[in-house]
Amino acid sequence: MTPATPPDASAQRNSRSYLLPVEDRDFLLRDEMRAARFGMEYLKAELALRDWGVRSTVVVFGSARVADREGAARALRAARGAEAKRLAERRLAFSAHYETARAFARLVSLRGGALANDGGLRDNVIATGGGPGIMEAANRGASEAGAPSIGFNITLPHEQAPNAFSTPALTFRFHYFAMRKMHLAMRANALAVFPGGFGTFDELFEILTLVQSAKARPVPIVLFGRDWWREAVNFEALARDGMIAEADLRLFEMVDTPEEGWESLVRRGLKAHTPPAEAPRAPARRARKAPSGVTLR
Template identity: 55%
Template sequence: MNDPRLPNLTSRNFPTAEEDARTLESQRYAGPESAYRLAFTDTNFLLREELRTVRMQLELLKPEMLQRELGIESTIVIFGSARILPEDQARERLEAARSTGDATAVARAEAALAMSAYYEQARRFAAIVTERSAKLASPIYVVTGGGPGIMEAGNRGAYEVGGKSIGLNIVLPHEQAPNPYITPELCFQFHYFALRKMHFLMRSKALVCFPGGFGTLDELFETMTLIQTGKSRPRPILLFGRAFWEKLIDFEHLVATGMIGAGDLNLFRFVETAEEAWDHLASFYGFDAIPNEETNNV
């Protein structure tokens, strides 16, 4: 039996970086102009222009390592506008607009109320994914951009059924605070858009895209380009609301003018309801047919 007073054969030969970081710095060299700090604890040093590649590596590693430690292997990404409101808020805005008599404000509020249906569908879809995938050997986690609107709806749907969800927030000139429904240990903040978009796709088994603006279109078309060019494996891309998307983008025109091939229209599928979206994913991956122990690689 080992004597606890004796060194263990597996003991570290050197202190850990954390242990060194906790040691008191010399008071003589503790001033703000001092270069005495350990490099990895010196924020001013890490924020230098020359350290960009190091910061990019850290931004890649942190979400990857923490998700791996929590056993997260499969995700479904929900994209969509930060401006789409829950139905109750949209109704309040419409009532306020009507009280002013401003026709333009009323028209915008009526449009916002109509679009709020997508908030409810995103919320419902996230709840379905979270509940029905819980029985799989590798549960599926909802991922959003972590902000308001459709992003909030996705995290909220998972939260309301007792599940965890991921938020990949981004630092913007106008502050975008994370919504309150993200699981705290899965709420990440990014400086680099490119690395954030990479993390959206690294574990994703499907992309579900609700109506949105420039950011949503950027994320959608980057995903389709990666699949179209063979840089990423095929996966379902579901576009909620055929009427919205076909009015926004004339996909047939792209085919007719030779800008894309007819087969490229198979990269995505239109859906209208949360149930329809889940049914397509269940059919694509065979969720309802594969025994739980065989779904580890979904």
């Protein structure tokens, strides 16, 4: 005999096991799901970059603490105490690097092919860690050229906020440093490094190690700020004492100006897809796939 009222199945419907896997946060965050999360971090950025036709990048690293001239000047006016004023004065001086990074990224975006004049595929698109300082400057310069740029942000205990100049649809956030590093490296046609701290040194020396050990193909690398780099790192001493080969000193060049940086990259193998006199305005976004420019082996 059929009961008048069906048995109550709400406990079954409300059970966590009844959730679709993609709806079950506790399931997705289990230790055993780490490989799947790692893969999702790879694919989310990968597919978005392909949809935008990003075939290659020029990666810009540098300090998050370098402000533009106006911001540095305001900080100096607000500084109280001798030590605070000393540091603010240094940061005002370092604001020149912000403007150099901004101008360099604009130059690369106009001349490198980020404006998609080759069937919708974009080359030498500016990519940064997505945060403030030099990263903001580079994204800003690309934006001023009318070109897209990428921000590869990372989740940190002291939360990193994205800057306002990376292309919103190309502004990513990673949990895993390793996956973020992979995306920074895998499409890179070149690397430009400005003065910075531990994070900047980490990224620079990782790329140098990959190239030195032939785990990645050689790419042109420029260090902006000759005087600063020569004081911060005694590369010659590393070669003199046999810690690196003399030939390793030729893996990078030191420069000071945006034009110098661009000329160094081109001389050392970067292909410019858009001649300066022919740089077009950015076309409307075209959702087509680009072949991945993976260089890691």
